[in-house]
Amino acid sequence: MLHEILLSLSGVQSPIWDQGRLPGELNGQTFNQYVSPPERAMLESLAHLQRLHVQVKHATAQFTKTHESMVCRAVSASIADVHLGNFMDKIVQVETSILKKDAGYVGAYGIVPLSTIVSDFAPWTRRLEWLKAVVEQLNANSQPTRPSAPGLLDFLEKETHTGYSDIEEMAVALLTVAQRAWMRIASLWILYGKLSRFGPHDFCVKENPQASSTIDTFLLDQLLVPKFVNTAAAQALCSTGTALNQLRSHGKHATFSLKTSSDPAMTLLSRHLKLLESLEYPLNPSLLENVFLSINSSISENALSQVLPRALVMRLLQVILRYVLLDHGEFAVSLVAHADDRVMNRQHAQTAVRPVRRIGKLDDLAVKDAEINSILSKTMAELAALGVDDDVEEEVFLFAKQILSLKTVDVENGSHMVSTLLPTTTFLYITIPPSSPLHIFLSPQDTEVYALLNAYLVSVYRAGFHLSGLWKLSGHRRSYPTPLGPPRSASKAGHAILAARRSRDTRRMKRTRRHWTVASKALFLVNELEAYLQGEVIQNSWTQFHRWLEGEDAIVSPKSSRPTTSSSAAQSRTTGLPDGTSGLGSSDTNVRPSDPRLLAEAHGIFLQGLKSGLFFTNGPFIQTMKTLVTQCDHFNALFSRLQVVWEGLDLQEDDGVVDAFSSYEKDEREVLSEMDRTSDAINASVIQLVNKIRELAAEMRTGTGADDTQQNPAEARWNVTTFVPWQARTVDRLVMKLDSLAERHEDEGNGLDDAGQYDDD
Secondary structure, eight states: OHHHHHHHHTTOOOHHHHHTTSGGGGGTOGGGGGSOHHHHHHHHHHHHHHHHHHHHHHHHHHHHHHOSOHHHHHHHHHIIIIIHHHHHHHHHHHHHHHHTTOTTTOOGGGOOOHHHHHHHHHHHHHHHHHHHHHHHHHOGGGOTTSOHHHHHHHHHHHHTSOSOHHHHHHHHHHHHHHHHHHHHHHHHHHHHSOOOSSOTTTOSEEEOTTOOSSTTSEEEOGGGOOTTSOHHHHHHHHHHHHHHHHHHHHHHHOOSOOSSSSOHHHHTHHHHHHHHHTOOSSOOHHHHHHHHHHHHHHHIIIIIHHHSOHHHHHHHHHHIIIIISOOSHHHHHHHHHHHHHHHHHHHTTTGGGSOGGGTTOOTTOOOOHHHHHHHHHHHHHHHHHHOOSSHHHHHHHHHHHHHEEEEEOOOSOOTTOOOOSSSSOEEEEEOOOTTOGGGGTSOHHHHHHHHHHHHHHHHHHHHHHHHHHGGGOHHHHSOOOOOOOTTGGGSHHHHHHHHHHHHHHHHHHHHHHHHHHHHHHHHHHHHHHHHIIIIIIIHHHHHHHHHHHTTOOOOOOOOOSSOOOTTTTHHHHHTTSTTOSSSTTOOTTSOOOOOHHHHHHHHHHHHHHHHHHTTTTOHHHHHHHHHHHHHHHHHHHHHHHHHHHHHHHHIIIIIOOOOTTOOHHHHHHHHHHHHHHHHHHHHHHHHHHHHHHHHHHHHHHHTTTOOOOSOOHHHHTTOSOOOOOOOOSOOHHHHHHHHHHHHTTTTTOOTTGGGGGOOOO
16 A cells, blocks of 8 residues: 555546545445544545646646746756656655665564555645646746746746745745746847847847837837846846947948958857856846846947947047038038029029919929039039148048938928928938948937928028128118219109109119018018027037047037137037047046947937927917928918019019010019918918917926926936937026017907918918
């Protein structure tokens, strides 16, 4: 009987337990007639132990072969081989002791007390019940909200804090096995930047299905992050493999050799492997975080910095500052001038026959790609003719010629976009070659944002440029006819002609006086807004970013709110170059950040702060600004059309030159009527824009409209240096300058209503 009990405990099916449950048990028949009730109770505990062993054994055998998680497979195999093996060893040890007639088991007359066997196996009941609970954790269906591998790791870590020493030892042993299996999967990612094909459901780093570049190819799945991997360690883990993947991707397209003949990531492999081997299990979260941060820092300092030198990043930033953000004033002037020449050549034949309400609106005028490319080529050629100050600026200029390009885009919803450079929506893009390592620093999303910002800034500058050009139309403002000359000037007819001409010009001046007032208001608004955007936001944001790049933490002092020209800003731009002899970073004590990923992260924060400072994140403001610049283009075209009409009327009235195909009097009435309507719309748009700026100022004072462009502590913890962007505390100075525009219309009461009456069609 004892042999049968021990054999059944080892997992072999035995009829002894089935007979004990037969209905004849109540009548004292079969097996139960030989045992007393106390013995039956002890046998029931052994039967429960046998059932636990069989259930755990069968479950582990199945999970070890079929489970999709490699971590769960490792834990299942460890349970079957180690812990159930210990139970089998215990059975063999008990049976051996009985056969050897050990006094601890065999009493007088060779009797083996059943209570001794039960008491010897009693601790294993608790252990096998716990193992059964672990096996249940291996079942993915039992955890609908948590995947099996991270759920198992968290469960084992929780079970290490128990009051039973034997359960704690088993939990620590299984947790060590699970963590080793997880680290084997993670080591392939940490050392080589590759995702393991085995156990893809265990690792927390996944491929991004919507990736647009090598920067965001991978992402963290928070559901798969175990608890022993804190936020900083998880960020460093994702960043490490992503950097190695970027190095490998760059190596496939690179057309130049690195400073070393071998892959820099492979030269660091032995050092990183030693760091991983130094870990002790169970893993300590703090030590694991330190190891991940050390490997991440090592890759940044020794591998990425060789592929993407800091000087190349600084050169790209100079191109962005000078040409994309229009710090180079001559570039904006030349670009707008060449674009206007191209448009005027295309629309010259259509101007005379276009309806009055469509004058200046060239939505139906298509510009070819070849024409767009010629605009930028002529602009760069003109800048090259002006010359550069030194070799450093020449390098930046040549680099800008390589990566800048004008492209047309198809925009379905352009409500949050201002682009008036050409009739076709055109952006100035930064085109980085596939072989360039700059993809590590500048993402396609950043390129798109810079294209939008450039179109917005160019549109504002173009509006001011065209409005100021109205004052070149001297015939509209300073046309006071002089006498005809002797002898006609002395005759009555000459006096009558002179009086008629002066009366006509006086009437025209009075008729267009309100239009010149509106043009003056719009020009004042555009100039002050441009001065704020260029002189304060862009200049201060760049200075703050540059000081951080040079390792300085000083606060940026306010600058003049007037934009700088190319000559006056040459010295300040030179300080932004890494090879400059003068500038903010001349001190050797400053630690300049060289990690490309840290630079990319700081640049992302800088770009977000710049968008907020330029009001580009405020949709209603951008929409109102778009309406205003469109109305200004139409207004400028109406002035030009009116000049043509008046010249025709003058020839008709003074010299008798009649154009049979034109009705200048009718055209004059239509143009002046449209100018009245457009003037009211521009007035309303100006008031709306001033009110929007007032609302932004109020939001800045209360803090309700501030954008959170800084990192939270959990995300910034793994970075030694965190960049804090420049943020305008208030726009009170801009509001005070623009208040006079709105005060003139407070008594009218209908200024805002006229905006809705303006129809682009």
